Amino acid sequence: MPAAPLISVRALSKQFRTYRRREGLWGGIQNLFHREHQYVTAVDRVSFSIERGEMVGYIGPNGAGKSTTIKMLTGILVPSSGEIVINQFVPWRQRTAYVKTIGVVFGQRTQLWWDIAVIESFKLLRRIYDVSQRDFDDRMEKFNTVLGIRDYLHTPVRKLSLGERMRCDLAAALLHNPPLLFLDEPTIGLDVVAKDHIRQFLRAINQTFRTTVLLTTHDLDDIEELCSRLMIIDHGRVLYDGPLAALKQKLLRTKVVKFAVRDSEQAARVAALSREGLELAQVDDLTYRIRFDRARISTADLIRQILACAEVRDLLIEDEPIEEIVKRIYAGGALQEVSA
Amino acid sequence: MSWRNVGVVYRKELTDSLRDRRTVISMIVVPILVMPIFTIGLGVLSVLLVGRAMLEVPKVMVLGGERSPSVLAALHALPDIRIVPARPDYAQEISGKAIRVAVAIPPDFDAAVSRGDAAIVRIFMFQGELKSGFAANRMQKFLADYRVRIVRERLQKRALPARLADPFSIEEQNVAPPEKVSGALIGGLVPYFVILLCLTGAMYPAIDLTAGEKERGTIETILCSPVSRLHLVLGKFFMVLTASLFSGLLAILSMSMTFLAGKKILEHLSSANNWASSLAVSPKAALWVFLMIVPLAVLLSAALLTIAVFAKSYKEAQSYLSPLTIFVILPAIVSMLPGVEINARLALIPVLSTSLISSEIVAGTYHWNYIVLIFVSSCVYAAAALALAIRMFQREDVLFRT
Numbered sequence: 001m002p003a004a005p006l007i008s009v010r011a012l013s014k015q016f017r018t019y020r021r022r023e024g025l026w027g028g029i030q031n032l033f034h035r036e037h038q039y040v041t042a043v044d045r046v047s048f049s050i051e052r053g054e055m056v057g058y059i060g061p062n063g064a065g066k067s068t069t070i071k072m073l074t075g076i077l078v079p080s081s082g083e084i085v086i087n088q089f090v091p092w093r094q095r096t097a098y099v100k101t102i103g104v105v106f107g108q109r110t111q112l113w114w115d116i117a118v119i120e121s122f123k124l125l126r127r128i129y130d131v132s133q134r135d136f137d138d139r140m141e142k143f144n145t146v147l148g149i150r151d152y153l154h155t156p157v158r159k160l161s162l163g164e165r166m167r168c169d170l171a172a173a174l175l176h177n178p179p180l181l182f183l184d185e186p187t188i189g190l191d192v193v194a195k196d197h198i199r200q201f202l203r204a205i206n207q208t209f210r211t212t213v214l215l216t217t218h219d220l221d222d223i224e225e226l227c228s229r230l231m232i233i234d235h236g237r238v239l240y241d242g243p244l245a246a247l248k249q250k251l252l253r254t255k256v257v258k259f260a261v262r263d264s265e266q267a268a269r270v271a272a273l274s275r276e277g278l279e280l281a282q283v284d285d286l287t288y289r290i291r292f293d294r295a296r297i298s299t300a301d302l303i304r305q306i307l308a309c310a311e312v313r314d315l316l317i318e319d320e321p322i323e324e325i326v327k328r329i330y331a332g333g334a335l336q337e338v339s340a
Numbered sequence: 341m342s343w344r345n346v347g348v349v350y351r352k353e354l355t356d357s358l359r360d361r362r363t364v365i366s367m368i369v370v371p372i373l374v375m376p377i378f379t380i381g382l383g384v385l386s387v388l389l390v391g392r393a394m395l396e397v398p399k400v401m402v403l404g405g406e407r408s409p410s411v412l413a414a415l416h417a418l419p420d421i422r423i424v425p426a427r428p429d430y431a432q433e434i435s436g437k438a439i440r441v442a443v444a445i446p447p448d449f450d451a452a453v454s455r456g457d458a459a460i461v462r463i464f465m466f467q468g469e470l471k472s473g474f475a476a477n478r479m480q481k482f483l484a485d486y487r488v489r490i491v492r493e494r495l496q497k498r499a500l501p502a503r504l505a506d507p508f509s510i511e512e513q514n515v516a517p518p519e520k521v522s523g524a525l526i527g528g529l530v531p532y533f534v535i536l537l538c539l540t541g542a543m544y545p546a547i548d549l550t551a552g553e554k555e556r557g558t559i560e561t562i563l564c565s566p567v568s569r570l571h572l573v574l575g576k577f578f579m580v581l582t583a584s585l586f587s588g589l590l591a592i593l594s595m596s597m598t599f600l601a602g603k604k605i606l607e608h609l610s611s612a613n614n615w616a617s618s619l620a621v622s623p624k625a626a627l628w629v630f631l632m633i634v635p636l637a638v639l640l641s642a643a644l645l646t647i648a649v650f651a652k653s654y655k656e657a658q659s660y661l662s663p664l665t666i667f668v669i670l671p672a673i674v675s676m677l678p679g680v681e682i683n684a685r686l687a688l689i690p691v692l693s694t695s696l697i698s699s700e701i702v703a704g705t706y707h708w709n710y711i712v713l714i715f716v717s718s719c720v721y722a723a724a725a726l727a728l729a730i731r732m733f734q735r736e737d738v739l740f741r742t
Contacts, residue, residue, distance in 0.1 A: 016737075017737065071560070071740075074564050075564070076560060076563045076564060077736060077740070078736065095566075095568070096566040096567070096568050097566070099564055099565060099566045100566050102564075104561065104564045106557065106560055106561060108557060109556075109557030109558060109560055109561055110556075110557070110558060110561065111558065111561030111562070111564070111565070113352065113355075113356050113558070114356070114556055114558065115356050115359045115360055116355055116356055116359060120355065124348065124351075124352050125565075127348050128345070128348055128565050128566060128567055129565070129566060156359070
């Protein structure tokens with residue numbers, strides 16, 4: 001019998017009750033006496049399962065239901081309907097026992113206490129999570145080396161930079177050595193170096209400890225660098241769930257060829273390449289860019305033609321950026337292409 | 341029920357709060373300083389104002405002064421008033437505070453007096469106005485002295501003893517024990533301040549631990565930890581209660597010290613037979629007042645938490661909590677009104693009952709039946725408020741209100 005997946009989610013839904021606010025002054029007065037309820041479905045019959053050791057990206061536009069899903073998975077919110085079983089726990093029902101097996105980082109929040117030194121937060125977390133002093137010391141030592149947090153352990157959290165705080169938050173989330181890590185926008189607001197640092201660390205713990213990671217993000221580089229699998233959610237529904245490579249394979253409509261010719265005489269010949277199905281643009285004197293439809297023109301043919309018409313000094317073939325694909329999926333329409 | 345987790349949360353909140361200057365100010369500095377500043381400030385202010393009112397040379401208008409040259413001459417001889425010429429609009433002049441009083445001498449006054457006929461001298465004044473009151477008193481005293489002088493002269497003429505005019509003397513003497521006197525003087529003030537400081541001391545932590553945590557976005561993360569919501573709310577509640585009780589305790593101590601110091605200063609300044617010697621809060625009274633405050637502090641802390649957790653931000657919490665201040669101040673003020681005394685029905689009204697019984701305790705009166713009744717009823721209200729606060733923390737739509 002195959003082992004059960006670490007995370008198993010079935011037909012998960014969450015509805016919130018909100019009030020409809022009338023507009024204008026008169027509406028404001030009416031609101032005081034009578035309020036109309038309305039239900040908003042934040043997550044709509046979502047199903048998926050995640051195996052131990054996977055690193056899964058969970059993306060979607062703002063308000064798509066990402067954070068609500070994470071809050072249900074971490075046991076903060078009770079689902080309106082559907083089922084979650086993680087590591088044999090039902091998060092909201094066995095919350096306190098369950099959360100000892102997970103780590104959570106909210107990128108825009110912190111679990112470190114604002115006015116007190118980082119180390120004090122760690123000590124408190126040690127008590128809350130019942131971590132033995134020896135394990136605590138071992139792990140602190142490890143975090144000090146890998147994340148380099150030693151220098152600011154005695155600084156109050158509010159004085160840390162965002163990057164420093166994120167490192168401390170990651171260390172805090174991993175203090176009790178959870179097999180599962182939820183990250184809600186872990187790289188938001190970070191500079192390139194800090195992002196890279198965090199990504200390296202996540203890759204390392206995933207490889208070393210087979211820590212399962214589910215992360216939401218708006219930065220698709222996070223996905224490309226970390227996740228083999230991607231889930232796209234919008235309006236509370238999962239639009240895509242599968243490998244990143246497959247998504248690219250199916251949805252990459254165009255490719256881009258960039259090339260440089262030797263001299264201006266050669267450059268004059270490039271115009272001859274222009275035809276239907278491709279889009280030719282001059283980047284500077286001797287450099288050109290061709291965006292072409294993969295369905296209509298094969299890459300090999302195009303390269304052959306370019307080489308035939310001009311003396312090429314340099315040539316580069318690029319995929320359409322993943323942002324473009326995701327944009328198309330969010331805008332709708334791309335979904336059919338995937339299922340086709 | 342794991343008290344260990346409650347303790348962890350409590351310790352965390354306490355550590356966090358003590359590093360926060362705003363909490364420290366509202367919890368420690370304000371209760372210590374309010375009472376001395378208030379007593380000394382008010383004392384100095386009243387001495388200054390009353391002193392200035394007494395120092396002022398009041399303008400007195402004499403109506404019909406020409407009818408009694410002897411009275412007029414005696415008035416002119418007074419050093420501490422100024423006579424102004426008579427005018428028909430004296431009433432307006434008094435209302436407009438241009439003059440303080442007017443004295444009207446009736447027609448044919450001297451003749452009537454010498455005949456032994458009834459004559460009425462009227463003093464026109466501004467009722468309730470301090471300076472007019474002083475001037476009127478001065479005139480009263482002057483006219484009374486003038487009357488005594490006439491009587492003495494008459495007795496002398498007939499060779500009768502002066503004692504005939506005043507067959508006996510009157511003297512006032514206090515028999516109430518000192519603490520009762522101080523109770524009547526300051527009894528109303530003590531609970532008023534202590535209760536108010538219990539509220540203000542707890543208000544800042546209550547907001548910070550709920551709405552503040554929401555605003556900083558740390559509520560989600562603490563809810564993700566293996567601390568149950570019950571333990572979380574209890575830990576927070578005990579922190580708020582600590583702040584409340586600590587403020588109350590400091591207020592009581594600071595007040596006792598202030599009175600002690602005030603007493604010393606006043607004794608030094610004036611004679612021993614002064615009301616100041618009775619200015620004191622006994623240690624026993626301070627202890628009992630504190631005990632009566634405990635269930636009230638529980639009630640206030642739980643109420644603060646319940647309301648503050650609704651708010652999404654610091655600002656919102658502050659505007660929700662300001663009406664609560666009025667609900668606390670109002671009964672405390674009512675208890676200070678003259679004639680409001682503790683009875684079984686009032687004993688069931690929270691805040692008011694504690695305020696009233698504390699006044700009695702400071703005054704040295706221990707109504708044990710009321711003390712028990714008020715303590716028990718306050719405990720019931722406190723338990724209800726705490727239950728409500730716990731329920732609020734279980735509600736998703738409250739914790740994640742958007």
